[in-house]
Amino acid sequence: MDFSDEGILISAKPLGEANTIAELLTARHGRHLGLVRxxxxxxMRPLMQLGNRLSVTWRARxxxxxxxxxxxxxxxxxxxxLDDQAALATIGSLTGLAKLLPERDPHPQLYYGALEVLTALDDANLWPALLVRWEMMLLQDLGFGLDLSECAATxxxxxxxxxxxxSGRAVSRDAGKPYCDRLLQLPRFLLEENASPTPSDILAGFALTGHFLERDVLxxxxxxxxxxxxxxxxxLGRSQKDDVMPAKADIQ
Structure with missing residues (x-):
């Protein structure tokens, strides 16, 4: 048995003094494990870093x-x-969540979505929204997708x-007004592809996906x-606070 594919390294565990058990999210074969001698x-150590995109050949009897x-x-x-703490945390978060997928079950759209996040890590204005959308996609692939197509009440x-x-269903402003303190915020960028999210929109998006990941999956x-x-x-929260703090006046 063998296949060739590409994949994102999501886990690397030592086995003995020399070997590693690598876990990858692959493009066509899903989450897959194998021994790397x-x-x-x-x-080999530079290759065995989380988030790296690898070309792989898997063989087994x-x-x-x-x-x-x-x-x-x-x-x-x-x-x-390496010098960007938020980007490194993004890699750790994405790879950690990817391990929730069932083993050897293909999820090509999720794979290429993860690759889009990783490729965009140089652009701090882009990757946070991509990561929230990827978590939404993860919920969908795990069978817990949200219904944002229409208001649950009207x-x-x-x-x-x-x-x-x-319920994980959208609610309109008027219908939700009496219960707004008990509802989750739905940031606009999750409904409109070209919307430009603010830092608070990004945090609201992570709060939304985090709630359902915790409750339904984890x-x-x-x-x-x-x-x-x-x-x-x-x-991200610290960065948002820094953005809204007024600059100190120069001492004259």
């Missing part, structure tokens, strides 16, 4: 065996952002600004959101 060597990976670098995403598709934390398995995601939100 010599994966802990000085030559039987389909249900762990098998082994031969890997080659395609894009060293981790090395590009059936209208106009002025949708809330999401019910119970809590039933006794899991929590990745620590890297918590760190990412702290960094």
């Amino acid at each position: 010599g994966g802990r060597s000085r030559r 039987l389909a249900d065996h762990l098998g082994g990976f031969n890997v080659e670098m395609l894009e060293p995403h981790a090395a590009r952002v 059936g209208t598709d106009a002025d949708l600004v809330y999401v019910s934390p119970k 809590s039933p398995q006794g899991l929590t959101l990745p620590a890297a995601r918590t760190r990412l939100l702290e960094l």
